[in-house]
Amino acid sequence: MSAKKDTQQSESFTAEEKAAMKERAREAKAEARAKKNREAGKAICWPRSPRCRNMIA
Numbered sequence: 001m002s003a004k005k006d007t008q009q010s011e012s013f014t015a016e017e018k019a020a021m022k023e024r025a026r027e028a029k030a031e032a033r034a035k036k037n038r039e040a041g042k043a044i045c046w047p048r049s050p051r052c053r054n055m056i057a
Contacts (some may be wrong), residue, residue: 013021
């Protein structure tokens, strides 16, 4: 491979790579939202009753 061809390939990401990065970003955001919601649910529900604590745990 020539040096010119190597630089052309590394200048930008392929459409497939961009799509994979976007998908991973969506997954990371969804995981963060789920974690935040779980923690918020435990904080609200925990003092209520043993039944409520069992539903979350």
